[in-house]
Amino acid sequence: MGSGSAQLPAQPLLLTAEEFSAVTQFNRGLIERAARGELAVPDFPALVDDLQRIHQEVRADRRGAVAAYIPQLARVDADQFAISVCTVDGQRFSIGDADVNFCLQSVSKTVSYCLTLEEHGPDTVHRHVGREPSGQGFNELTFNKAGLPHNPMINAGAIMSCALIRRGLDAADRFDYVAETWKRLAGGRSVGFNNSVYLSERSTADRNFALGYSMRERGAFPPGTDLLATLEFYFQCCSIEVDAQQLAVAAASLANAGVCPLTEDPVFSARTVRHCLSLMSSCGLYDFSGEFAFTIGLPAKSGVSGALMLVVPQLMGIAIWSPRLDAQGNSVRGIEVCRRLVDCYNIHTYDLLTGLGPGAGAGAGAGAGKRDPRLKRQQSAIEGIVGLCFAASQGDLNEIRRLAACNVPLGATDYDGRTALHLAAAEGHRETVEFLLSAGVDPKPVDRWGGTPLDDANRAGHRHLARLLADAARL
Ligand code: GLN
Numbered sequence: 001m002g003s004g005s006a007q008l009p010a011q012p013l014l015l016t017a018e019e020f021s022a023v024t025q026f027n028r029g030l031i032e033r034a035a036r037g038e039l040a041v042p043d044f045p046a047l048v049d050d051l052q053r054i055h056q057e058v059r060a061d062r063r064g065a066v067a068a069y070i071p072q073l074a075r076v077d078a079d080q081f082a083i084s085v086c087t088v089d090g091q092r093f094s095i096g097d098a099d100v101n102f103c104l105q106s107v108s109k110t111v112s113y114c115l116t117l118e119e120h121g122p123d124t125v126h127r128h129v130g131r132e133p134s135g136q137g138f139n140e141l142t143f144n145k146a147g148l149p150h151n152p153m154i155n156a157g158a159i160m161s162c163a164l165i166r167r168g169l170d171a172a173d174r175f176d177y178v179a180e181t182w183k184r185l186a187g188g189r190s191v192g193f194n195n196s197v198y199l200s201e202r203s204t205a206d207r208n209f210a211l212g213y214s215m216r217e218r219g220a221f222p223p224g225t226d227l228l229a230t231l232e233f234y235f236q237c238c239s240i241e242v243d244a245q246q247l248a249v250a251a252a253s254l255a256n257a258g259v260c261p262l263t264e265d266p267v268f269s270a271r272t273v274r275h276c277l278s279l280m281s282s283c284g285l286y287d288f289s290g291e292f293a294f295t296i297g298l299p300a301k302s303g304v305s306g307a308l309m310l311v312v313p314q315l316m317g318i319a320i321w322s323p324r325l326d327a328q329g330n331s332v333r334g335i336e337v338c339r340r341l342v343d344c345y346n347i348h349t350y351d352l353l354t355g356l357g358p359g360a361g362a363g364a365g366a367g368a369g370k371r372d373p374r375l376k377r378q379q380s381a382i383e384g385i386v387g388l389c390f391a392a393s394q395g396d397l398n399e400i401r402r403l404a405a406c407n408v409p410l411g412a413t414d415y416d417g418r419t420a421l422h423l424a425a426a427e428g429h430r431e432t433v434e435f436l437l438s439a440g441v442d443p444k445p446v447d448r449w450g451g452t453p454l455d456d457a458n459r460a461g462h463r464h465l466a467r468l469l470a471d472a473a474r475l
Pocket of ligand 1: 104105106107138139155201208238302303304305329
């Protein structure tokens with residue numbers, strides 16, 4: 001796929017009234033929200049534009065190197081690059097190599113962990129695996145004080161997940177169970193399996209064997225665990241293949257509390273997803289996890305194939321795939337895309353503190369100037385202007401400064417042509433009037449009744465303000 005596709009039919013479809021009511025009967029709510037412009041990302045075309053721009057810009061970045069520990073990964077075309085997004089309402093867009101398959105590698109660890117939680121509950125699972133970041137590389141030979149893997153998002157912990165999933169089934173059924181779960185999360189299209197990746201993983205797996213034997217020596221596994229079968233199962237899970245479109249839908253299923261947005265299939269409970277997202281937030285990017293939590297502030301999981309799955313809870317899932325990795329084993333372009341998205345949208349978990357609400361103050365910091373993807377086109381602009389007029393009528397200069405830092409135009413008018421300057425003049429707020437004039441707003445805007453701020457000041461008897469406004473109007 002060389003260019004973007006918003007996955008809309010190429011030709012408009014003409015339906016009869018009966019056909020229309022037949023195809024819409026199961027999706028009334030969704031169709032109604034779509035018609036009202038109230039889907040998860042109401043201004044989806046704006047997001048599409050941004051993803052196209054980001055893809056174009058980040059494509060030039062050729063830093064990093066593909067994983068070379070097995071020839072099957074070393075041979076992939078390093079320049080491939082896909083971004084795919086799916087919202088919790090099933091709005092989808094993909095750009096780049098979004099229909100090329102890649103193996104999940106460590107991204108598989110998320111679903112393996114969810115499956116252990118669904119089957120055994122968190123208390124039992126966490127008797128065998130911790131939930132602290134290790135601060136070490138993904139395959140480091142290290143355990144916590146209790147002799148357990150640090151968390152399920154690194155190799156040792158994911159080997160433990162594989163030991164816990166459907167212990168009573170034979171190998172083929174255990175694998176089918178995991179592959180089927182990925183298929184359900186990804187919207188119902190079958191996932192693949194890369195047998196040569198699996199075979200090479202298995203034959204170059206000294207470190208993973210070492211992790212397995214060390215855990216066995218420490219008594220970390222449940223009694224009766226077949227270590228070799230467990231390791232084989234782990235290599236198979238790493239070798240499951242998806243494309244970026246499928247991974248985005250799977251990420252959207254997590255964003256949607258475990259329910260696939262395309263099929264409404266409730267794959268995981270919300271509780272399971274909550275636990276998984278918590279650990280993705282703290283441990284999802286190996287020894288870059290703390291830095292990622294700081295700068296991006298969203299749950300994510302990477303794999304050495306160059307896959308990166310990003311979850312924006314209750315909003316959307318994003319998959320980025322590009323094989324060149326940095327020193328920690330994370331996709332260079334994957335992380336760059338996340339950075340740029342968080343630069344333009346207020347989706348970092350704690351952007352809610354910096355962009356809105358009292359106390360944000362002047363120079364609202366990291367959240368300032370970002371857009372909210374949850375808002376309708378124009379909605380943020382309208383809310384900004386209403387907020388500005390309200391703040392001006394109250395003389396709330398702090399709020400006005402904050403709105404200015406969020407790019408709300410100080411000279412904007414409401415539907416009656418009233419501006420912040422009219423309102424501040426009418427209410428006699430001298431500091432606000434001075435601030436607005438010094439910020440360079442038009443000193444004599446005319447409202448719908450032909451009135452200027454000077455008229456407002458005169459009518460209310462604010463003589464000092466009237467003088468100020470008359471002077472400004474003469475300049
Ligand atoms: N198959 C790889 C391994 O076990 C997966 C690791 C990864 O994606 N970080 O070493």
